[in-house]
Amino acid sequence: MTKHLKIIDYAVSSLLRRKFKNGAIMAAYIGTVAALASVLFLTRSLQTETTALLQGVPDLIVQRTLGGRHELIPVDYKAGMAGILGIGTITPRYWGYYYDALTKANYTLIGSGGETAPLTMLEGRLPQTPDECAVGAGVAALRHSGRSGQLILVDSRNTGVLFEVSGLFTSESDLLTNDLVVLTDRSLIDFFGYPPGLATDFAVSVPNSSEVQTVAAKIKKLFPDTRPITKRELVRTYDMVFNWRSGMMLTVFSAAVIALCIMAWDKATGISAEEKQEIGILKAIGWDTSDILALKFWEGLIISLTSFLTGVIVAYMHVFFFNASLLAAVLKGWSVLFPAFHLTPSFNSFHLLIMAFLTIIPYIASTVIPTWKTAITDPDSVMRG
Amino acid sequence: MALIEVDNVVKIYNPGLADELTAVHAASLSIEAGEVAVLTGPSGSGKTSLLSLIGCMARPTSGRILVDGKDVVKLPERFLTNIRRQAFGFIFQQFHLIRELTVLENVLLPLFPLALGTRTMNERALSILERLKIDNKKHLQVKKLSGGEQQRVAIARALINKPRIIIADEPTAHLDRKLAQEFIDTLDQLNHEGKTIIIATHDPFVHDNPLVTRSIVMRDGQIERIDTK
Ligand SMILES: Nc1ncnc2c1ncn2[C@@H]1O[C@H](COP(=O)(O)OP(=O)(O)O)[C@@H](O)[C@H]1O
Ligand SMILES: [Mg+2]
Numbered sequence: 001m002t003k004h005l006k007i008i009d010y011a012v013s014s015l016l017r018r019k020f021k022n023g024a025i026m027a028a029y030i031g032t033v034a035a036l037a038s039v040l041f042l043t044r045s046l047q048t049e050t051t052a053l054l055q056g057v058p059d060l061i062v063q064r065t066l067g068g069r070h071e072l073i074p075v076d077y078k079a080g081m082a083g084i085l086g087i088g089t090i091t092p093r094y095w096g097y098y099y100d101a102l103t104k105a106n107y108t109l110i111g112s113g114g115e116t117a118p119l120t121m122l123e124g125r126l127p128q129t130p131d132e133c134a135v136g137a138g139v140a141a142l143r144h145s146g147r148s149g150q151l152i153l154v155d156s157r158n159t160g161v162l163f164e165v166s167g168l169f170t171s172e173s174d175l176l177t178n179d180l181v182v183l184t185d186r187s188l189i190d191f192f193g194y195p196p197g198l199a200t201d202f203a204v205s206v207p208n209s210s211e212v213q214t215v216a217a218k219i220k221k222l223f224p225d226t227r228p229i230t231k232r233e234l235v236r237t238y239d240m241v242f243n244w245r246s247g248m249m250l251t252v253f254s255a256a257v258i259a260l261c262i263m264a265w266d267k268a269t270g271i272s273a274e275e276k277q278e279i280g281i282l283k284a285i286g287w288d289t290s291d292i293l294a295l296k297f298w299e300g301l302i303i304s305l306t307s308f309l310t311g312v313i314v315a316y317m318h319v320f321f322f323n324a325s326l327l328a329a330v331l332k333g334w335s336v337l338f339p340a341f342h343l344t345p346s347f348n349s350f351h352l353l354i355m356a357f358l359t360i361i362p363y364i365a366s367t368v369i370p371t372w373k374t375a376i377t378d379p380d381s382v383m384r385g
Numbered sequence: 386m387a388l389i390e391v392d393n394v395v396k397i398y399n400p401g402l403a404d405e406l407t408a409v410h411a412a413s414l415s416i417e418a419g420e421v422a423v424l425t426g427p428s429g430s431g432k433t434s435l436l437s438l439i440g441c442m443a444r445p446t447s448g449r450i451l452v453d454g455k456d457v458v459k460l461p462e463r464f465l466t467n468i469r470r471q472a473f474g475f476i477f478q479q480f481h482l483i484r485e486l487t488v489l490e491n492v493l494l495p496l497f498p499l500a501l502g503t504r505t506m507n508e509r510a511l512s513i514l515e516r517l518k519i520d521n522k523k524h525l526q527v528k529k530l531s532g533g534e535q536q537r538v539a540i541a542r543a544l545i546n547k548p549r550i551i552i553a554d555e556p557t558a559h560l561d562r563k564l565a566q567e568f569i570d571t572l573d574q575l576n577h578e579g580k581t582i583i584i585a586t587h588d589p590f591v592h593d594n595p596l597v598t599r600s601i602v603m604r605d606g607q608i609e610r611i612d613t614k
Pocket of ligand 2: 432433434554555585
């Protein structure tokens, strides 16, 4: 024990003696770990967000399809479906997408009759008259329209329409509500110029969750041009969007690749003549091969463990305090609108552990193995300069 | 029984290769405890090679080497390290100190693998540094010392494990006459304390010194002659 404490002591002083080289290695190492851990943290948080988001999704969404594409659904269908056993409520929903040329961002416009996620009002209330709207925190920040502000959007007839902002909301998941603008159903229909008697889709509640599949089948039978989507299917789709497993695979894979790169680089650099001589000196004055390997092991562990922990802390700060500013643009590329996006800290310790193993072990191996050859050779070379 | 017994030892570098070279050829000698033995001969005659073999820094191609009656040639590496650590203290021609470390750290270096307490280690190192009159520089980096001071640190490091045998290769090569004399004086003292000393040198100032009890003259890898006093 004392012996290892002494060797660790010496390992630290050796590392400090090669400040420049070790500093460069640590910087590369920390950068790598920080990048990987950021991806890990971000993906995980998005997944958590998604789960929260899906809690507000109706049991069943009924869309109409025409030529395989999503079409508006006649509100009349509601009467026909109402007779199906097991159905609770049927709510026609009106919504659509809007590209705001001014801020170059996509908004989701939705009628207040059937909002999806449970919205938490930060200020004010949902719109009650056709010239009112409520906006998500992200839209508000982007357009600098707090409550009592105004929002001008260009409708389907290419006319600017002015809405009074009656409220500001957020929800458990910032992800989708952030870019949300809520209008009354009436003004949404007008705004997009939807033909009368048509809705975007129906939100259907099925009180007994075991009946969802049967209800969906019955709707499909009764109205062959519809496509009922169950909540479970939706969850699966979302899971695919952030495909966790492939994301994880990617992370694991890149971690391994990068660890290998560090190792290869280190191997290529090899141990310097100076290091070789030092090993010879240590052996000549009575260090055993195992003492030298222990020294290299501790050197490798100190570097890799410190770098790993620093990298993880940097990633944590990056993702949760700075909202993944460096990654957000890439990963969430499908929406430009994330100014006030706030991620809730969430991580999987098992994944961190895997990452630790995949970066620390190869690094230690790459420090110890090249030393091996030098450490086992006779030290008589030190007898000659 | 002699302290060191070298029996018909051969050292071939790169055996079987184009650059195969026989550095030591059929060498036999013995050194008694308490002697000051000198290996002399022209450059390239095999002094350093033979010294490495005696000091358990390398293994001979054939022949036997006995330290204290124990054949070290076939010993596993770990035991060889032990003998090297316990029996020998080395003073290298180039000193081979770690230049960025302080004097004290360099002297402590051989003690790291031993499970000694920090206080014991420091006490041992300091008493040796004092005796070599270099303790006032103990916290200075070795690279800031003069050649003579560096050699004193090298001697201190060789002594820290209390070896019975001191091995020095061309110890006066980097020293002026005055420092060489100081070195000889130090060796004299150590010899009086009972240490056996083995030096490879082609410096007449060393090999003709009255201190020397046995002089082994080498030529082309072979022992030409052994003179004893
Ligand atoms: N590691 C080595 N590999 C090959 N040849 C060596 C090696 N070390 C020494 N030699 C050769 O062995 C011969 C003896 O060298 P050495 O023992 O250093 O002699 P000395 O110390 O008397 O000058 C020289 O010709 C030298 O070039
Ligand atoms: Mg020599």
